[in-house]
Amino acid sequence: MTGGIAPGAGMCGWWPTGIPEHYHNNIVAGDALSFISSLPPASVPMFLFSPPYNLSARADGIGGFPNRGHYPADARMGARGGAGKWKGAALADGYTDHDDAMPPAEYAAWQRALLSACWAALSDTGAIYYQHKPRVLNGIVQTPLDFVPGLPVRQIVIWARAGGINFSPSFYCPTHEWIVVIAKPAFRLRDKAASGAGDVWYIPQESSTWHPAPFPLALAMTALETVRPAFVVDPFCGSGTTAKAAKSLGIGWIGNDKSAEYVARANAEVAAMPEPLFTQPPAVQVEMAL
Numbered sequence: 001m002t003g004g005i006a007p008g009a010g011m012c013g014w015w016p017t018g019i020p021e022h023y024h025n026n027i028v029a030g031d032a033l034s035f036i037s038s039l040p041p042a043s044v045p046m047f048l049f050s051p052p053y054n055l056s057a058r059a060d061g062i063g064g065f066p067n068r069g070h071y072p073a074d075a076r077m078g079a080r081g082g083a084g085k086w087k088g089a090a091l092a093d094g095y096t097d098h099d100d101a102m103p104p105a106e107y108a109a110w111q112r113a114l115l116s117a118c119w120a121a122l123s124d125t126g127a128i129y130y131q132h133k134p135r136v137l138n139g140i141v142q143t144p145l146d147f148v149p150g151l152p153v154r155q156i157v158i159w160a161r162a163g164g165i166n167f168s169p170s171f172y173c174p175t176h177e178w179i180v181v182i183a184k185p186a187f188r189l190r191d192k193a194a195s196g197a198g199d200v201w202y203i204p205q206e207s208s209t210w211h212p213a214p215f216p217l218a219l220a221m222t223a224l225e226t227v228r229p230a231f232v233v234d235p236f237c238g239s240g241t242t243a244k245a246a247k248s249l250g251i252g253w254i255g256n257d258k259s260a261e262y263v264a265r266a267n268a269e270v271a272a273m274p275e276p277l278f279t280q281p282p283a284v285q286v287e288m289a290l
């Protein structure tokens, strides 16, 4: 990391010099690529994020659903088997500031640019936890690996959800997603015991949050607890799940989202959480002290 790291004053996180102070334990509003590019090179120990999935892409006439959002408002979620698993009405509305309907090639180029920018900002012992999902398009499976621009993939962790909603006679209903771990050679888990979390995480999806597509708090908790970074960065922070998990574990966080509405709501919810009992020294610092 640049310039060594120091504990934040009475707050979560151990911060390298060069990270703007207003980023410390805060979620900011802006475009993800600009935000990531504003981070100093080799400064971030861990990225954890789930980008928009481009579920409404219709440029090739295949897949997705008409025009915007994850599902059209009249998609009859119950008929899709989805009611009660995700919040149907919220999904139907899509995101406030992103219609999730880019031409596929443009979307792939965007994802690769995002991961390249994360890689540049990643510390020498860091890892990117990239949460995305395989998806059948044109009868051929597209996987999150299609978006990784030649970076070293350490592992694919499976997030096994409690069921799925995309029923089709063309393929079995998908019930899992991936967390692609893209890591610098010196990246290590918190310790050997953390490996016991395994590479299949059985976690039901959230059904009671206001955001249309959050990942579960337990997913973020598992990722952070098994790495214990000095702080974590989520450039697509949505409802602030990563920030909430980090704060509850005494780990620092920086979030970003394009929607100012989501950012305000997420920051208010994180602020309302009790302060952690102590700031965890990051695993790498403990190792150095031993």
Ligand SMILES: C[S@@+](CC[C@H](N)C(=O)[O-])C[C@H]1O[C@@H](n2cnc3c(N)ncnc32)[C@H](O)[C@@H]1O
Pocket (backbone or CB within 6 Å): 030, 031, 032, 033, 049, 050, 051, 052, 053, 095, 096, 097, 098, 211, 213, 214, 215, 216, 235, 236, 237, 238, 239, 240, 241, 242, 256, 257, 258, 259, 262
């Ligand atoms: C899959 S959701 C992330 C949900 C988040 N993990 C959570 O648990 O709430 C993707 C998020 O990306 C945001 N988004 C879309 N385009 C963006 C962009 N260009 N830059 C930053 N955020 C963007 C959306 O507003 C949405 O909140």
